Structure formats: structure tokens, C-alpha cells
Amino acid sequence: MKKIVAKQMKTQCRCHGVSGSCAVKTCWRSLPTFHEIGSHLKKLYEHAVAVKCRSHKKLRHREKMKRHIPISHDVLVYMHRSQNYCRSDPSRGVMGTRGRLCNKTVEGPGSCNLLCCGRGYNTQVLRYVNRCHCKFHWCCYVTCESCETMRDIHTCK
Incomplete structure (x- = not known):
């Protein structure tokens, strides 16, 4: 870094x-x-190179066809593939993205396309009923109206 x-x-x-x-x-x-x-x-x-460790702590390409090519000092290398966070793996503490809330109206981080890993999403319409327009009447009581709001909730499949 x-x-x-x-x-x-x-x-x-x-x-x-x-x-x-x-x-x-x-x-x-x-x-x-x-x-x-x-x-x-x-x-x-995105252009990281898979390597395996040889004796004397020297690294070489994992692919047989590229083993004779030296590894440059300015490339990122890895020995094991990254965990797939889209799928659940409780043994590694990965819960996956199934059931996760997402936003279908944005692109990039937080979007349903990215968070749901291409599996799509479910949409639920939730109805909230709250007290609103409350008024205090002198000495001792409050009157309120009931306000209803609808909200779309999107969760990954």
C-alpha cells in the first residue's frame, strides 16, 4: 500500500x-x-496472479504454461482464491447475501444488482400506521390522527 x-x-x-x-x-x-x-x-x-510457493521462499505462477515467466514486483499475487461472499458458508462465518436489504434505484454499492450477486430480489410493500398531527388540548389530553404510509422493501433472493 x-x-x-x-x-x-x-x-x-x-x-x-x-x-x-x-x-x-x-x-x-x-x-x-x-x-x-x-x-x-x-x-x-483484477489482474492478480495466482502463485504457489516453492522451496527457498520463491514464488512462481500456478499455471504450468506460465511457470517460466518471472513474476514482476509490481503485480498483486495470491495463493488462495478469495471467499465467495454471495454464498452462505457458516463454517467460515460467511452468511451470504440471501435476505439482505438492497436498493433497486441506485447503481454501485448498495444496489440490488451488486449485492444480490445476479440472483435477483424480492419486493415487499410494507404498510406503516403511525400517530400524526397530534394536538395538545389544555389540561390533560392529546388527540392524534392515524397516518398510513406505504414503503417498498427489496431483499436479495
């Missing part, structure tokens, strides 16, 4: 002087935005 941030640091400069002249120039290194770091890590993750 430290190397990724260091590689993406940028040099920014500002000119100082009378009426816009660049008599004195000040430069500094600035950190990349959180979004830039996240995008770079996602690209590395």
Missing part, C-alpha cells in the same frame, strides 16, 4: 510574483486522492 501511494504522488507547483509573474516558484509533492488509490488497487486486484 505504501509503495502504491508513493508511486502515485504528484508534484504540484505555484508561482509567486507581482501581477502574475513567476519570480518565485514553489513546488511540493502531494498525495493522490482516495479514489485514485482505490481505482489503482482495483486494477491490481
Whole structure:
């Protein structure tokens, strides 16, 4: 992570002087935005290389056809596949996404398409009845109306 941030640091400069002249120039290194770091890590993750450990702590490609190709120092490597969080696996403490609340109107994080892993979602219409428009009457009592609201709830299949 430290190397990724260091590689993406940028040099920014500002000119100082009378009426816009660049008599004195000040430069500094600035950190990349959180979004830039996240995008770079996602690209590395998507192109990660499966490896297996050899003797003397040397890594090599897991695929036989690529074993002779050296592994670059700037790639992300993994030894075991990531857990599939879409499916339930109680032995590993993974509950899966079945029954999870999602939002069908957004794209990206929180969306039904992403959270439900392509299995689709169920829609329920819930009816809420609440007290509303309450009024206090002098000395001792309150009157309220009953208000009904309907809400769509989406859960993963």
C-alpha cells in the first residue's frame, strides 16, 4: 500500500510574483486522492496472479504454461482464491447475501444488482400506521390522527 501511494504522488507547483509573474516558484509533492488509490488497487486486484510457493521462499505462477515467466514486483499475487461472499458458508462465518436489504434505484454499492450477486430480489410493500398531527388540548389530553404510509422493501433472493 505504501509503495502504491508513493508511486502515485504528484508534484504540484505555484508561482509567486507581482501581477502574475513567476519570480518565485514553489513546488511540493502531494498525495493522490482516495479514489485514485482505490481505482489503482482495483486494477491490481483484477489482474492478480495466482502463485504457489516453492522451496527457498520463491514464488512462481500456478499455471504450468506460465511457470517460466518471472513474476514482476509490481503485480498483486495470491495463493488462495478469495471467499465467495454471495454464498452462505457458516463454517467460515460467511452468511451470504440471501435476505439482505438492497436498493433497486441506485447503481454501485448498495444496489440490488451488486449485492444480490445476479440472483435477483424480492419486493415487499410494507404498510406503516403511525400517530400524526397530534394536538395538545389544555389540561390533560392529546388527540392524534392515524397516518398510513406505504414503503417498498427489496431483499436479495
